[in-house]
Amino acid sequence: MNSYIKDEILLKVEKPARYIGNEINMVKKNPDDIDIRFAFCFPDVYEVGMSHLGLQILYFFLNRRNDTYCERAFAPWHDMEKEMRENGIDLFALETGDPIKNFDFVGFTLQYEMSYTNIINMLDLAGISIWSKDRGENEPIIIAGGPCAYNPEPLADIVDIFYIGEGEVSYDEFLQLYKECKKQNLSKREFFKKAVKISGIYIPCFYDVDYNSDGTIKSFEPNFEDAPKTVKKVIVKDMDSVFYPDKQLVPLIEVIHDRVVLEVFRGCIRGCRFCQAGYVYRPVREKSYECILSKAQSLVDNSGHEEISLTSLSTGDYTQFKPLAQSLIEKFSDKSVNLSLPSLRIDAFSLELMKKIRQVRKSGLTFAPEAGSQRLRNVINKGIDENEILNGCSLAFKGGWGRVKLYFMTGLPTENENDLLEMAKLSSAIVDEYFKIPKENRAKSISVIISCSCFVPKPFTPFQWQPQASVEEFIQKQKFIKANISGKYIKFNYHEPELSSLEAVLARGDRKTSKLIVKAWELGAKFDSWNELFNYDAWLKAFEETSLSKEFYANRQRRYDEILPWDFIDIGVKRDFFIREMEKAKNEEITPNCRAKCAACGAKCFGGGVCFE
Amino acid sequence: MNKYRMKFTKTDKMKFIGHLDMLKLFQRAVKRAGLPISYSTGFNPHQIMSFASPLALGTESIGEYCDFRLDEKIDCLRIKDSLNTALPEGMTVLEVCETSESSKNSASIIDAALYEIVCDKKINRLDEVLADILNSKEIIIKKTVKDKTKEVNIREDIYKLYLKEENVMALISAGSKRNLKPELLIEYIYNISGLEFIPIKIKSKRIEMYTVKGGEFIPLKEAVGL
Incomplete structure (x- = not known):
């Protein structure tokens, strides 16, 4: 460990184990024996980052290379940050305790927009220049990937290189190239010029943006001949042969998810029109269940975890779901290993399964109707109807579950008062469903929790052109719903619209928003997604000081012919498809899922997955 | 079995x-x-x-x-x-x-535990301080439990107290019947020596745990009933 992090500093902060590394399965290498030092940075606290599957995969993927040492760093909690600043401690990697400013690469995973200020803070804590243009030859190369990288522009002046797509595809080629360039003592710029030719690599400094007088983009062009006009995402074609770790880092302290994670597929067949993940990860690519089972054994043996979680965007859509779930139960039930099944549709089979694995009792059952009325569910293409929800709840009540949680969104395109009323009605109908069941056959008590978030239009969705409701409108809507919910069994929770309004700005931000993020950070914003630290005023002041308009980004209706900041990124799914989907949404028409009928979105160009089933 | x-x-x-x-x-x-x-x-x-x-x-x-x-x-x-x-x-x-x-x-x-404590400051005539403690009938310290401060006598919780080079070795009560936290004892020593006590600067190490049988301190690994 870093010799200058004294015990007495760690004893002053909350949860010192966040900063010591030493976890089970941590990779140990001698830095003198390797060519490339890579700091995998998660811009949130340790417990959040360590629960992230992408970190586990990439950590072992990069470390399988003998020439590379991938270490980790997380955002220090504010108590530790204070100690670090007071004692002159630079942000360090957990494995060796070495300052990450001396590494070759500092890589950030972009999981949610509201972690961007933490990235700035971590760079600053590390002693690394914040702006890409200011970074010298001796500073690390800043690279970023993950779902938010599909609109990289808000961080384009800060991050040197973006990786668009799935890490397993191009990292080997990329690191090999870097190693060669380093050996030849080439400058960063020379390396960038070569790296820009690798699939999935976007290097912002090779592109110029020109703006119209109204602030919209006039042109977005490469300024270097080898930089491609569009950057196409890279994805894994064959999920069975792709690398998947056979061990996991097992933290020494409790984190959000302490369990073995088995990925079952990538992508989603559903096509909910608000959901970015549902489009950017297309097409659906499954792992065979034999492949998943064999990983399960080694992951359980090497971690000692007592819970296995199947993970994907919609696990119930896995074609081999039943045999997989049954095999896992047979294989592990006598070893006191539980199965956890997030993202599951509630029906007779899944309830039967849940009884068997005796989970859920602690947390209750969750439904995500997203919208209150069938009309609005058609608009967003959420393929769940009221009967399905009511029947599911009824089955759950009969099976002994008394807590039901419903996820809704407000501010969806075309939403009217009646849609919101229906949300309240649906909640009451669920309570009625409970009382229809004879006392002896139902759960002892009932509670329905309505959790209402604020819709944020995202890039690469049919709603990418839509305005977001204003903060005031959100508050009105929340008040309206609250006033129409009655009965002691229903509890109403809602998200802060202020935070969602900023998320909308950053999600669809352009290159100009880089300075907004840095300004907000200068004014004190960090850990924005943490209620107790969220500083809305800092952000409002940042808009003022940078002369950027919040409404321009969040609340403006964009035209179909506007050049969007992320237009140069090619996710396979075509712009025409999104326009078609938006028009169908207006007409309240649904689009069947990928397995029922191909909607010709364009993802077939990757030559694999569900498109060829 | x-x-x-x-x-x-x-x-x-x-x-x-x-x-x-x-x-x-x-x-x-x-x-x-x-x-x-x-x-x-x-x-x-x-x-x-x-x-x-x-x-x-x-x-x-x-x-x-x-x-x-x-x-x-x-x-x-x-x-x-x-x-x-x-x-x-x-x-x-x-x-x-x-x-x-x-x-x-x-x-x-478990009845007792032995600790080795490294003090961050030089304590004058530490050997005499320790001997004084052992010779006292009462060692009164202030103990705060849930906002309430009360005075307690910890003399009976101290079984052995000696120096190993510069470090304090303390065999003190542990377990459900009686239990003394080593920091409390060290704080007392700092206080009577007129030194400022900063808990995070003290390094302590538990060396062994004992059960008492017929007046003897027996390490738990030997108290296995076989």
């Missing part, structure tokens, strides 16, 4: 792992070690495993104890070796021994 007691260390970085996290850590370690740990019966089965006495966060130890039960008889040396491959750096099993079926667990028999 198949009851065991192990003695283990918790040093270096592992001193930053709290008691509850350490329980969880051991539950996983026995599974990685492939040991057939026994489970309780009932709706929520849990591993049959219990620890002698929680260790304060930041305190090291080379004398921790844990009792556990296995579904089958396994050689003690093999248990030790397999656990040591599964534990993180800073935790090492020193010894595993079988305990008799009727033996009580560590937590219920």
Whole structure:
């Protein structure tokens, strides 16, 4: 460990184990024996980052290379940050305790927009220049990937290189190239010029943006001949042969998810029109269940975890779901290993399964109707109807579950008062469903929790052109719903619209928003997604000081012919498809899922997955 | 049947792992070690495993104890070796021994613990200070429990007190009957020596835990009822 992090500093902060590394399965290498030092940075606290599957995969993927040492760093909690600043401690990697400013690469995973200020803070804590243009030859190369990288522009002046797509595809080629360039003592710029030719690599400094007088983009062009006009995402074609770790880092302290994670597929067949993940990860690519089972054994043996979680965007859509779930139960039930099944549709089979694995009792059952009325569910293409929800709840009540949680969104395109009323009605109908069941056959008590978030239009969705409701409108809507919910069994929770309004700005931000993020950070914003630290005023002041308009980004209706900041990124799914989907949404028409009928979105160009089933 | 007691260390970085996290850590370690740990019966089965006495966060130890039960008889040396491959750096099993079926667990028999304490400041005539404590009838300290401060006499909790080079060795009460935190004793020593006491600057290490039998202090690893 870093010799200058004294015990007495760690004893002053909350949860010192966040900063010591030493976890089970941590990779140990001698830095003198390797060519490339890579700091995998998660811009949130340790417990959040360590629960992230992408970190586990990439950590072992990069470390399988003998020439590379991938270490980790997380955002220090504010108590530790204070100690670090007071004692002159630079942000360090957990494995060796070495300052990450001396590494070759500092890589950030972009999981949610509201972690961007933490990235700035971590760079600053590390002693690394914040702006890409200011970074010298001796500073690390800043690279970023993950779902938010599909609109990289808000961080384009800060991050040197973006990786668009799935890490397993191009990292080997990329690191090999870097190693060669380093050996030849080439400058960063020379390396960038070569790296820009690798699939999935976007290097912002090779592109110029020109703006119209109204602030919209006039042109977005490469300024270097080898930089491609569009950057196409890279994805894994064959999920069975792709690398998947056979061990996991097992933290020494409790984190959000302490369990073995088995990925079952990538992508989603559903096509909910608000959901970015549902489009950017297309097409659906499954792992065979034999492949998943064999990983399960080694992951359980090497971690000692007592819970296995199947993970994907919609696990119930896995074609081999039943045999997989049954095999896992047979294989592990006598070893006191539980199965956890997030993202599951509630029906007779899944309830039967849940009884068997005796989970859920602690947390209750969750439904995500997203919208209150069938009309609005058609608009967003959420393929769940009221009967399905009511029947599911009824089955759950009969099976002994008394807590039901419903996820809704407000501010969806075309939403009217009646849609919101229906949300309240649906909640009451669920309570009625409970009382229809004879006392002896139902759960002892009932509670329905309505959790209402604020819709944020995202890039690469049919709603990418839509305005977001204003903060005031959100508050009105929340008040309206609250006033129409009655009965002691229903509890109403809602998200802060202020935070969602900023998320909308950053999600669809352009290159100009880089300075907004840095300004907000200068004014004190960090850990924005943490209620107790969220500083809305800092952000409002940042808009003022940078002369950027919040409404321009969040609340403006964009035209179909506007050049969007992320237009140069090619996710396979075509712009025409999104326009078609938006028009169908207006007409309240649904689009069947990928397995029922191909909607010709364009993802077939990757030559694999569900498109060829 | 198949009851065991192990003695283990918790040093270096592992001193930053709290008691509850350490329980969880051991539950996983026995599974990685492939040991057939026994489970309780009932709706929520849990591993049959219990620890002698929680260790304060930041305190090291080379004398921790844990009792556990296995579904089958396994050689003690093999248990030790397999656990040591599964534990993180800073935790090492020193010894595993079988305990008799009727033996009580560590937590219920522990009476005392020996600590080695490194002071951050030079204390004048420390040997005399320690001797004075042992010669006193009463050692009154202020103890704060839930906003209430009361005065307690800790003299009877101090069994032995001596110097090992510069460090204070304190054999003091531990367990459910009587329990003295070593920091309280050190704070007292600082106070009577007129020195400022800053808890995070004191390094302490638990060396061994004992049960008292016929006036003798017997290390828990020897109190196995066999």
